[in-house]
Amino acid sequence: MTTRAEIARWPVQAQQELLTRLEAALQDKQRGKVPWLCDRPVCDGLPHSGRQGTHARTSQRPPGGDSWDTWLLLAGRGFGKTRTGAEWVWRMAKQYERGALIGPTAADTRDILVEGESGILACAPARFRPLYEPSKRRVTYPNGAIQTLYSADEPDRLRGPQHHYAWMDELAAWRRLKATWDMAQLGMRLGDHPRTCITTTPRPLPVIKELLKDPATNVVRGSTYDNLHNLAPTFRRAVVSKYEGTTLGRQELDAEVLDDMPGALVARSIIEAGRVDEAPGLELIVVGMDPAGTGAGDETGLIAAGRGTDGVDYVLRDVSKKMSPREAARRAWGLVDDVSADALVYEDNLGKQWVEQVLKDAWKELHGSTPHPPLRRVTATVGKKLRAQPVAMRYEQQRVRHVGVHGELEDQLATWIPEEDSASPDRIDAMVHAVTHLMKRDRARMVLASPHAVPQGRPA
Incomplete structure (x- = not known):
């Protein structure tokens, strides 16, 4: 067991990291943080024996087996896409050295994937919480694994780096979708089986349509209503009431991939x-x-x-x-x-x-x-x-x-x-x-x- 005197001789940065992890562990305990995955074959994510808080629904669990390269989670707003991606990606860091985090913009990647309420820093347990270094655009885990932050506005930053895995959020909102997707795919070349998790609201874009046809894509669809019991009343008023019963609601709430609508202004x-x-x-x-x-x-x-x-x-x-x-x-x-x-x-x-x-x-x-x-x-x-x-x-x-x-x-x-x-x-x-x-x-x-x-x- 490490003594206080020994800790006092550590470099200042190491002491600060230890303090950060101890504070995080205390926060986890105070929040009564519930393990994300349970062992029930089918689960709605509500509390049950052995799990006293909300946790992963069956549709939020990573696919099993080796037959998939891409986990495509097409889901409506408020489904829990960000939490699902964050829980997957920190676990990947326990096994693999290099990962990519890609959002629509640099601010989205930082504010949602890393620092968000359901982001990596909030989801990773205290004993494995990474250190976020904004100036280096990366998070580093206790085992040395690194995840680099990228923006779909800057696809050329993906030219050159290699990764074992990637989490791509809101693919359908990427302004430079094709260029970013192509550069990211060219960098997925580390390890025996590079994998990608995509969490997005659907839009009928060519990349998404191609993924839906790819036999190596594991497609999971989810609706806003799957997670309605966890959503704030203000969200229900602002989002659900806005889209419910509309054509756009089929996309934003029910996660349907809509093609051309007869009579629409522009196809x-x-x-x-x-x-x-x-x-x-x-x-x-x-x-x-x-x-x-x-x-x-x-x-x-x-x-x-x-x-x-x-x-x-x-x-x-x-x-x-x-x-x-x-x-x-x-x-x-x-x-x-x-x-x-x-x-x-x-x-x-x-x-x-x-x-x-x-x-x-x-x-x-x-x-x-x-x-x-x-x-x-x-x-x-x-x-x-x-x-x-x-x-x-x-x-x-x-x-x-x-x-x-x-x-x-x-x-x-x-x-x-x-x-x-x-x-x-x-x-x-x-x-x-x-x-x-x-x-x-x-x-x-x-x-x-x-x-x-x-x-x-x-x-x-």
Whole structure:
């Protein structure tokens, strides 16, 4: 048994690591942490003899046998995908030296896979909890095993490194899906049987469709309702009530892989056929903004698009989310800066006359007295369906293309049926504002809505 005097002679870092593990062990004990796996052949994850707390359901257990290379967990929101992946990946570190952790963005990989409430640091037991080193993009376990953090926004970081296994989270939300997937697969070459765990909400993307056909893929499907008893009432109100009974709910809650929907604004097959990894040279870049309405779940749509030298309009970025007016304005200008946009096009009707002033105030907070890029106000004079139709036609002609994957925008485009729902989603509206502005360059500014320019900064 190691004495205090011996510990006092240890290097400072070793003492700190010991203290961290002791604190983690105490937290585990205080939380009454329950072992994740039980020995029942079939289990719903609820407490039972030998397991006094919630634990893995049968569908959350790793597949047995040697016949699979990829464990594809297609599940609805709130199913427990992150916990399932984290519990699998720390156990893999007990057997193998090198692993990869890949999320949609660097922040997602850090905040969800590693530091999240159901991430690795929360799931690994105190005696085997890894040390997270953000500057090195890795977690290191007591046995020396290392898992490196990657982002699907930077596929080239996967060029070269080798791994025994990988955990890939929300594959369907990866913006540079094909490039990241290809680079990751080329690095799966250590050991006798490299394996991958994919935890994702489904979308009918080519990579997912190919995996579903691959005999070496072990597919597990799960629904939000499988884990409803563990979900907070606020989640049920915000997510389940939003999607339940809708076409999109079949994807987001029931984890169905949906193909083209008859009557939808744009077919998924059209979006997929036009997808590119990079845009060519761009002659004009704009940001479209659709401010949130009064509904509790409304988002502010923020989409960047550009007119290419080939005459095609490219959807570049989607940073839409639910936020306050001030946050939305700052986020809009942040997107303008990120893509070097020539103008910001925003909708200002239905009681949203505050938008222009909030945008100007936010610009001053961020850039002081520097002139802002031109603001272009759109006041709708026709219905949203009529405004969206010319843009939908450009999609069909392959004259609007997506740079990378924009999952939530694509879901809306492929599931919004104008004949059935007059209230178009915020992301679609923002995209329509941006692309319509680009189209006006070709049509001598034919008016679909009434733009009122605020002449500032450089021309657009």
